Structure formats: C-alpha cells, structure tokens
Amino acid sequence: MRLGTLHLDRGGQIFLALLTLTTILVPILNLAVPADSPMHVSTFTVTLLGKYLTYALLAIAVDLVWGYLGILSLGHGAFFALGGYAMGMYLMRQIGDRGVYGNPELPDFMVFLNWQELPWFWHGFDMFWFAALMVMLVPGVLAFVFGWLTFRSRVTGVYLSIITQALTYALMLAFFRNEMGFGGNNGLTDFKDLLGFDLQSDVTRIGLFIASALAVAGGYLACRTIVTSKLGRVTVAIRDAESRTRFIGYRVERFKLWVFTFSAVLAGIAGALYVPQVGIINPGEFSPINSIEIVVWVAIGGRATLYGAVLGALLVNYGKTYLTGVMPDAWLFALGGLFVLVTLFLPYGIAGLLRRKETTA
Amino acid sequence: MKTLDNLRTTMRRDQVWEFMVPKTGLELDISHGTILYLEDISVTFDGFRAIDHLNLYIDAGELRCIIGPNGAGKTTMMDIITGKTRPDTGTAWFGQTIDLLRLSEPEIASVGIGRKFQKPTVFEHQTVMENLELAMAADKRVWPTLVARLTPEQHARIDAVLETIGLQEHRARRAGALSHGQKQWLEIGMLLMQDPHLLLVDEPVAGMTHQEMDRTAELLKSLAGRHTVVVVEHDMDFVRSIANKVTVLHQGSVLAEGSMDEVQNDPRVIEVYLGGGDGH
Ligand SMILES: Nc1ncnc2c1ncn2[C@@H]1O[C@H](COP(=O)(O)OP(=O)(O)OP(=O)(O)O)[C@@H](O)[C@H]1O
Numbered sequence: 001m002r003l004g005t006l007h008l009d010r011g012g013q014i015f016l017a018l019l020t021l022t023t024i025l026v027p028i029l030n031l032a033v034p035a036d037s038p039m040h041v042s043t044f045t046v047t048l049l050g051k052y053l054t055y056a057l058l059a060i061a062v063d064l065v066w067g068y069l070g071i072l073s074l075g076h077g078a079f080f081a082l083g084g085y086a087m088g089m090y091l092m093r094q095i096g097d098r099g100v101y102g103n104p105e106l107p108d109f110m111v112f113l114n115w116q117e118l119p120w121f122w123h124g125f126d127m128f129w130f131a132a133l134m135v136m137l138v139p140g141v142l143a144f145v146f147g148w149l150t151f152r153s154r155v156t157g158v159y160l161s162i163i164t165q166a167l168t169y170a171l172m173l174a175f176f177r178n179e180m181g182f183g184g185n186n187g188l189t190d191f192k193d194l195l196g197f198d199l200q201s202d203v204t205r206i207g208l209f210i211a212s213a214l215a216v217a218g219g220y221l222a223c224r225t226i227v228t229s230k231l232g233r234v235t236v237a238i239r240d241a242e243s244r245t246r247f248i249g250y251r252v253e254r255f256k257l258w259v260f261t262f263s264a265v266l267a268g269i270a271g272a273l274y275v276p277q278v279g280i281i282n283p284g285e286f287s288p289i290n291s292i293e294i295v296v297w298v299a300i301g302g303r304a305t306l307y308g309a310v311l312g313a314l315l316v317n318y319g320k321t322y323l324t325g326v327m328p329d330a331w332l333f334a335l336g337g338l339f340v341l342v343t344l345f346l347p348y349g350i351a352g353l354l355r356r357k358e359t360t361a
Numbered sequence: 362m363k364t365l366d367n368l369r370t371t372m373r374r375d376q377v378w379e380f381m382v383p384k385t386g387l388e389l390d391i392s393h394g395t396i397l398y399l400e401d402i403s404v405t406f407d408g409f410r411a412i413d414h415l416n417l418y419i420d421a422g423e424l425r426c427i428i429g430p431n432g433a434g435k436t437t438m439m440d441i442i443t444g445k446t447r448p449d450t451g452t453a454w455f456g457q458t459i460d461l462l463r464l465s466e467p468e469i470a471s472v473g474i475g476r477k478f479q480k481p482t483v484f485e486h487q488t489v490m491e492n493l494e495l496a497m498a499a500d501k502r503v504w505p506t507l508v509a510r511l512t513p514e515q516h517a518r519i520d521a522v523l524e525t526i527g528l529q530e531h532r533a534r535r536a537g538a539l540s541h542g543q544k545q546w547l548e549i550g551m552l553l554m555q556d557p558h559l560l561l562v563d564e565p566v567a568g569m570t571h572q573e574m575d576r577t578a579e580l581l582k583s584l585a586g587r588h589t590v591v592v593v594e595h596d597m598d599f600v601r602s603i604a605n606k607v608t609v610l611h612q613g614s615v616l617a618e619g620s621m622d623e624v625q626n627d628p629r630v631i632e633v634y635l636g637g638g639d640g641h
C-alpha cells in the first residue's frame with residue numbers, strides 16, 4: 001500500500017508507456033518527416049489524436065466517480081462544456097479587432113446583437129491565467145454546489161443520474177439563448193490564436209497535442225493516486241455499502257462531494273483543451289446524449305480501472321470517426337448495440353480481459 | 362485485578378476522543394465495576410410494549426449471554442443501548458458518567474460501544490486487511506484520509522486483530538470470497554479495530570457450521586476481560602459453551618438471571634422458553 005502509484009497497475013504502465021511513445025513519435029513524424037513520405041503524420045491526424053486524448057481525460061474523470069464512487073453521472077458533458085466555454089471566451093477575446101466587424105472590444109456576435117459593452121462576466125477573460133483559473137473553477141463550483149445539494153439530501157442511484165441529465169439539459173437550453181451572452185446556438189468560434197500562437201499552424205497543433213497528452217497523463221496519475229490511497233478505499237466502500245461506511249464513522253457526503261468536484265475539474269480541463277483543437281464550442285456540447293456517450297466509453301473500456309476508460313474513449317471515438325465517415329446514420333445504432341453487447345458479455349469491459357488475476361482472487 | 366489494569370490501558374488509548382467530543386461526561390468511568398446500567402426501561406410500539414420495565418446491569422469485562430423467545434425484546438434492547446431506538450421511560454448509563462439517552466448514534470459509537478448486526482456486511486470487493494483498515498479508529502475526514510499511511514503501530518494493531526479473529530492467512534483475500542462464518546469474524550474484527558469497551562453481538566452463529574461455532578465461542582471468550590461482551594443468541598449449546606452468566610428476557614423484562622444450569626432449571630424459564638423441545 002505504501003508502494004508507488006503505478007505498482008501492480010500493469011494496464012496503467014502499458015498505457016503510460018504507449019502514451020509517452022506516441023507523444024514523442026507523433027511530433028517527429030509530423031514536423032520532421034516530409035509530407036510525401038508514407039511515415040508522415042498529417043496535422044489533421046495530430047489534431048484528431050489530440051481531440052481523442054481530451055476525450056480520454058474526460059473518460060478518466062467519469063470513471064473516477066462512476067467506477068470508484070458508484071455515482072453514475074450522466075452530466076459530465078456539462079463540466080466538459082463549461083471548461084470549453086471558459087477557454088472559448090479567452091480565445092474570443094484574443095481575436096481582438098480581427099473579427100468581421102473589427103470591433104476591438106466586443107466579439108462579433110455581440111456587435112451583431114447591437115450590444116454596446118462587454119457583459120460583466122466576460123471581463124478578465126482576455127488574460128490567459130484568469131481563463132485557465134475559470135476553466136477549473138466554474139465546473140468545480142457548479143459540481144460542488146450540485147453535490148452539496150444532492151448528496152446531503154441523500155439522493156442516490158437512478159434519481160441522481162436523472163438529475164445530472166437534467167443539469168446538462170438545462171444548461172444546454174440556457175446556452176442556446178442569445179441573451180445569455182455566450183453566442184447562442186452558434187457558440188464561440190473563428191478563433192485566431194492562443195498565447196500568441198497561431199491556432200492554424202502545425203507547431204501550435206503539435207503543442208496542443210502534447211499538452212493534451214500531458215493532461216491525460218497527469219489526470220491519470222492524480223486519479224490513480226486517489227484510488228490507491230485510503231481515500232480510494234473509502235470511495236469503493238461507499239460504492240459497495242454506503243450506509244455501512246457511514247456507520248463506521250465516515251462522512252459519506254463529504255467524500256462524495258470532494259471526489260465529484262475533483263472529477264468535474266478534470267472534465268473542465270479536458271474541455272478547455274478540446275476547444276482550441278476543434279476550433280468551436282457550442283451548446284450542442286451540453287446535449288444529454290454526449291454525457292451518455294461518455295458513460296458508454298467507460299463501460300466498454302472497463303469500469304474502475306482508469307486505463308479502461310482511456311481505452312474505451314479512444315476505441316469508441318476512433319470507431320465513431322470511421323463510421324460517421326462511411327455510414328453517418330448508423331453511428332447511434334452501432335454505439336447502442338456495442339453497449340448492449342459489452343454489458344452482456346463483457347461486464348468488466350475490455351480491460352476486464354486484461355485483469356483475470358483480480359477477478360479470480 | 363488484571364482485568365482492571367487491562368481496562369485502564371484501554372481507557373488511555375481512548376484519550377484521542379478528547380479532541381473530538383465535548384469533555385464533560387464522556388469519559389468512561391467504571392470504578393464501581395459496572396459498565397452498563399439499564400434501569401426501568403420501557404418502550405412501546407403502537408401500543409405494544411416491547412420492553413417492559415427492564416432492569417439490566419453488566420459488569421465491566423464480563424461475557425454475558427442474553428436469551429429469550431422470539432420477540433422477547435433482545436434486539437430492541439440493543440437498539441436502545443446504541444441510540445437507534447429511544448425508550449419512553451427509564452435510564453441508560455454507560456459507566457457512572459455517560460448518559461446514553463442523551464447521545465446520538467455516532468456519539469455512542471465513539472464513546473466505545475460497538476455493535477454487530479445480525480446480517481454480516483463487509484466490503485466485499487476489498488481485502489480482509491483493507492476492511493480492517495477502513496474500520497480502524499482514525500481521523501476520518503476527507504483530506505487526512507487521502508494522505509493517510511499505515512503507521513507501524515497501526516500495522517501491528519491490524520495484525521493483532523487478524524490473529525484474534527483467526528484470519529491471518531486470509532488477509533489478502535477479497536472479503537467477498539470468505540465463507541459466511543469468516544465474514545462474521547471479519548465483522549467482529551472491524552468492531553475491534555475501533556477498540557470498543559462494550560461489544561454488542563446479535564446472533565453471531567446463525568448459519569454457521571459446528572466448527573465455525575466452536576471457533577466463534579473461542580473468539581468471544583478471548584475478547585471478554587479486555588472488552589465487555591454482550592451476546593444475543595438462540596443456540597443453546599453455543600450459549601452453554603461460552604456463558605458463565607445468562608439473562609433470560611421474556612416479554613420485554615428479565616425473567617431469570619444466573620449460570621446456565623440455574624437458568625435452565627428455573628421452572629418459569631422452563632415454562633416460557635426451554636420447556637418442550639430442549640430437554641438437556
Ligand atoms: N420498530 C418497531 N416497530 C414496531 N414493533 C417493533 C419494532 N421493533 C420491534 N418491534 C416488536 O417488538 C418485539 C420485540 O422485538 P425484538 O426484535 O426486540 O425481539 P427479539 O428478542 O430480538 O426477537 P428475535 O429472537 O426474533 O430476534 C417484537 O414483537 C417486534 O415485533
């Protein structure tokens with residue numbers, strides 16, 4: 001128990017090794033290998049990989065609360081989107097007078113709405129450090145307040161899941177409204193640069209890819225530290241026998257609250273890395289189906305392993321990219337079918353195949 | 362007097378609670394040799410009197426068995442001691458100074474009364490050792506729990522309890538893989554990790570094999586002295602094998618008290634409880 005975080009974590013070791021390898025190779029193959037070589041990795045692919053990595057971080061966050069704490073959150077997409085919006089607001093402010101209307105102060109959509117000045121909640125977002133803080137603070141505070149209200153009144157199980165869905169749905173409706181000041185249904189887009197780096201350049205793309213890889217590795221190690229600590233054993237105890245855990249003296253609500261909040265912060269960071277890579281954030285990111293999809297990634301990859309969540313996020317999203325290219329309409333059916341198959345035949349997900357040891361113990 | 366010395370050491374360990382609970386009246390005082398006083402307790406459920414002017418005294422360090430027919434009020438009595446049920450009348454004192462009727466359930470647990478319920482609940486997906494670690498008396502707030510590392514003393518404590526409950530070889534096994542009897546022991550072990558003064562054990566051998574029963578008898582006997590143990594049990598052979606003092610409850614009050622032989626030969630007891638089936 002006093003051993004390192006990755007001790008006895010074969011899956012995690014393999015995952016981090018592969019991640020390191022990819023993070024070293026991809027930039028080389030993109031920047032140093034000439035474009036006509038078969039070994040060349042296109043910038044499009046780099047960005048796609050970077051996007052997948054942000055999904056992987058999001059999946060880790062969901063696995064922490066679902067796999068280890070037993071809270072089936074169907075609203076983590078909301079925390080992801082909020083982190084994304086915070087980053088999007090910074091990127092909007094970076095556009096400056098290069099927008100269509102050339103207004104140095106107001107983003108285009110505000111000029112279009114005939115707004116005269118920047119709403120108060122947009123202030124500060126021209127500074128990166130402030131935006132970076134908000135990326136974590138906004139999802140964190142929302143999760144804290146949400147958890148405070150629900151965990152204390154001992155809402156659990158399906159009811160809690162439904163409320164999380166309602167949360168993300170309500171936010172989606174709110175963000176669709178122009179008066180909210182987040183660009184309505186168009187969302188935030190047409191970003192130019194980040195910290196002075198042109199978002200279209202290969203080097204920036206590589207930088208974002210590396211940042212995403214580092215965030216996934218950091219998120220993985222942080223979660224792994226939590227789940228291998230005594231706190232992690234308490235969360236598993238809460239998952240398996242909540243009232244018993246309370247009975248032996250743990251304030252279950254507080255444990256849930258902090259782990260849930262931490263998970264929301266991770267989701268926010270994932271969203272913030274996602275937005276500059278895809279170049280847009282709109283209210284669709286809040287849509288309830290997104291949050292359900294994340295849970296499906298985790299279920300397919302394997303719950304309560306963390307690396308399984310990564311695996312699930314990568315495989316499912318690769319499948320999605322592939323399938324929406326060939327047969328756009330089939331995707332939701334494929335996802336649903338896959339989910340049913342995995343639930344029936346692989347209750348521990350793909351990762352379950354890798355860890356025979358634990359299940360037979 | 363060895364018993365008393367043992368108990369004094371136990372008390373010293375308990376000083377950690379001073380930070381957590383208001384000082385007045387929460388220091389266990391058993392200088393008169395009695396750890397639990399239940400006096401004139403009555404409880405009524407919807408007009409049905411489950412406990413009727415019950416008087417019961419338990420000596421520090423003793424192993425007491427409580428028997429009685431179904432519905433006699435045995436579980437209800439434990440509910441009152443642990444604060445789960447509030448009596449209509451009467452007093453309940455833990456030692457000379459602690460008024461149990463004024464404490465909440467967690468407070469009662471923290472002054473040193475541990476209870477094992479009829480149905481064992483252990484954390485199935487965690488190892489035996491982890492179950493004990495979770496139950497251990499410690500700072501149970503979130504942040505201290507995140508940074509908690511087992512100290513050598515705590516390791517030794519877990520080892521000692523593992524030995525007491527006879528699960529040393531199973532320390533790394535998942536609790537869910539244990540037999541029913543082993544789970545019961547593990548649960549007793551989890552109680553012991555909190556170092557209670559008084560252990561209330563409700564029907565510990567229900568569903569156990571004979572060997573498991575014998576080992577449970579040994580275990581409970583070994584706990585007496587250092588702890589005070591109150592056992593509710595239906596199995597007469599089991600009660601005979603552990604008890605030197607038996608209390609018979611009937612319709613919510615004490616019908617008889619004494620050694621197993623005395624009780625078994627008491628005509629009133631024979632009439633309400635032992636009569637008929639159980640001849641020996
Ligand atoms: N919460 C309650 N509400 C109503 N009646 C109750 C409640 N708890 C106990 N009783 C009744 O009080 C009586 C005493 O019950 P108790 O569970 O204490 O008996 P017991 O001696 O433990 O019996 P057993 O040997 O079957 O476990 C029973 O008739 C029971 O139905």
Ligand SMILES: [Mg+2]
Pocket residue numbers: 435436437
């Ligand atoms: Mg009972």
